[in-house]
Amino acid sequence: MENKLSKADRTRQFIIETTAGIFNTKGYAGTSMSDLTEATGLTKGSIYGNFGNKEDVALAVFDHNYAKVAGLIQQRIRSAKTYHDKLMVYAQVYDQFTRGNFPVGGCPILNTAVEADDTNSLLKDRAAKAILKWKKGVQDLIQAGVEAGEFKQGLDHSRIALSIIALVEGGIMISKVTNSQACLDKIMVTVESIISEMKI
Structure with missing residues (x-):
C-alpha cells in the first residue's frame, strides 16, 4: 500500500513539474488537456x-512555481548581511527572471x-495570497531593519511594501510586453532608491 502511494506521489510530481512551464506560459484557459497528455x-x-x-493541476502547478x-x-x-541587502534580493531575483532559474514563462x-x-x-485566490505573503515578508524585513537601527523610525511599512511589489511586477509586465530587459533594469533602480531612502 505504501509503495502504491509513493508511486502515486511520484506521478503527481511528474505531472506538476512537466506541465509547470506550459501553464505558466499559456495560462489556465490556454492550456488544453492535449497539451498535458502530449507533454507528460x-x-x-x-x-x-x-x-x-485541469483546475486541480493548475493549482498544484501554481504552488510549485511559486514555491x-x-x-x-x-x-x-x-x-x-544587511536589511537593505535582504530587501534588494526581491529586486535582484525578479530582475533576473528572463536569465536565471526562474520558472519557464516568468512570474507565476x-x-x-x-x-x-x-x-x-x-487561481485568483492563490495569487492574492502570494501577494499578501510577499507584502508581509517585505514589511517584516523593514520592521527588523528599524529595530536593528538600520532604517528610520516612522516608515509606512505597508505603503513601501506595496510600492516595491507594484514596481517589481509592473516592471516585469513592461519588460515582457516590450521585450526590453532595459525597461526592467531601470524600474529596479527605482526599487533600489526606495530601499536606500529608508536607511539612517
Whole structure:
C-alpha cells in the first residue's frame, strides 16, 4: 500500500513539474488537456487519476512555481548581511527572471493574477495570497531593519511594501510586453532608491 502511494506521489510530481512551464506560459484557459497528455506522455485517464480536473493541476502547478521563486528568494535573503541587502534580493531575483532559474514563462504571480482576476476565483485566490505573503515578508524585513537601527523610525511599512511589489511586477509586465530587459533594469533602480531612502 505504501509503495502504491509513493508511486502515486511520484506521478503527481511528474505531472506538476512537466506541465509547470506550459501553464505558466499559456495560462489556465490556454492550456488544453492535449497539451498535458502530449507533454507528460500520459493518458487523460492517468492525469485525472491523480487530479480531479485541469483546475486541480493548475493549482498544484501554481504552488510549485511559486514555491520555486519563494525558495530562491528566501535562500538569498538568509545569506544577505544587511536589511537593505535582504530587501534588494526581491529586486535582484525578479530582475533576473528572463536569465536565471526562474520558472519557464516568468512570474507565476503576475501571470496568474492577470489571467484569473475575472475568470477563475481559485487561481485568483492563490495569487492574492502570494501577494499578501510577499507584502508581509517585505514589511517584516523593514520592521527588523528599524529595530536593528538600520532604517528610520516612522516608515509606512505597508505603503513601501506595496510600492516595491507594484514596481517589481509592473516592471516585469513592461519588460515582457516590450521585450526590453532595459525597461526592467531601470524600474529596479527605482526599487533600489526606495530601499536606500529608508536607511539612517
